[in-house]
Amino acid sequence: MPEYARSLDIDLPRDQSAFLWGPRKTGKSTLLRRRFPQSARFDLLDTRLMLEFTRAPWTLADRVRALEPAARSHPIIIDEVQKVPALLDEVHRMIEGDRLSFVLCGSSARKVRRGRANLLGGRAWGFRLHPLTWREIPEFDLLRALNRGLVPQHYDSARHRRALSGYVDDYLKEEVFDEGLTRNVAAFSRFFDALSFCHGELLNYSNVARDCGFDSKTVREYFQILVDTLLGVFVEPFSGRPRSRAVIVRAPKFYLFDVGVAGHLTGRRIGHAAGPDFGRALEHFVLMELLAYRGYRECDYEVRFWRTKSGLECDFVLGREGEVAIEVKGSANPGPGDLRALRAYVRDHRPRLAAVVCNASAPRRTPDGIDILPWEVFLERLWADAIIR
Secondary structure, eight states: OOOOOOSOOOOOOTTOEEEEEOOTTSSHHHHHHHHOTTOOEEETTSHHHHHHHHHOTTHHHHHHHTSOHHHHTSOEEEETGGGOTTHHHHHHHHHHHHOOOEEEEESOSHHHHHTTOOOGGGOEEEEEOOSOOGGGSTTOOHHHHHHHOSSHHHHTOTTHHHHHHHHHHHIIIIIIITTTSOSOHHHHHHHHHHHHHHTTSBOOHHHHHHHHTSOHHHHHHHHHHHHHTTSEEEEEEOOOOOSSOOOBOOOOEEEESOHHHHHHHHTOOOOSSOSHHHHHHHHHHHHHHHHHHHHHTTOOOOEEEEEBTTSOEEEEEESTTOOEEEEEOOOSSOOHHHHHHHHHHHHHHOOSEEEEEESOSSOEEOTTSOEEEEHHHHHHHHHTTOSOO
16 A cells, blocks of 8 residues: 655654544554654554553553663654543653653544543643545545545555445444444444435434434434544534525534545445536535645634525635635536525625635636636645635
């Protein structure tokens, strides 16, 4: 499998510790080995080590004291730290008492938070690794990315459907059930299957609950589990201060963390760059790029959407004041109907930039100032800091 140059820069001053979170197989361990090649590493996927630390977390300090002084001068890496939250008390003590630094890596902070474990009181910076991005992949292939997703092993796999199937099953088992985040295996499995019809749509918890056969409160909890385990994200609606009296919807949308995982759950197979499935997948892909850019550039803008009760919708609105509006279309030549919702948003909110991201062959601008951007051009401008900062 190729080695990708990741965009996340974990630049730590001396004696500074960090958390690195991210879904499994996104490349956290590989990134840390490359970034900190001289660091000692404790991997809690090693069952014997995990059981030892579970029974006696203080033995971590014994093992660290046994390291050579040169190894102790580099950040000490603990992988899958959420498996033994009690280790964080030992880490805290060594940060304070021994002036050591740690990088604590994991796929979910939910178990740590629920157990009220020590999150080091601001002594560790927080980082998050996303799946691969457009700029990290040489000779990027859009259809390959939309069908396989951007988890590195899936993008490169010759048997990506089998890999995606196993990945989803592993998450159901390992990330949710084995971590004790829910005890009702059958109910959560039905909920996970239900994501196929509500992914990327306005969330109606009552409808999902009815289809799954349990109450809305449980559905809300299950969605929150996916967000806390970094398997998904809520995109909230933007209301702002409109100049018209359009009634804005209040329900959020939910997207899974990877376009390939979403495609597996929905049974989607995209043969060419056109059609509704391509458009929905392209929208999801653009969202993932926006979120990765925001995280890696350490920006604080919000990513929301805008939709009126009459059905006009702008896919993504960026910034607290909604200063950037983005509509994503699978078409190669968006027409007036494709721009109707975006024009309504422009009339109401006067954004600094309004753009349609699509499959066009070249950029153009409409007489009223809307940019029609090929998706590659949009991503070039995004990562060049020309869309938002």
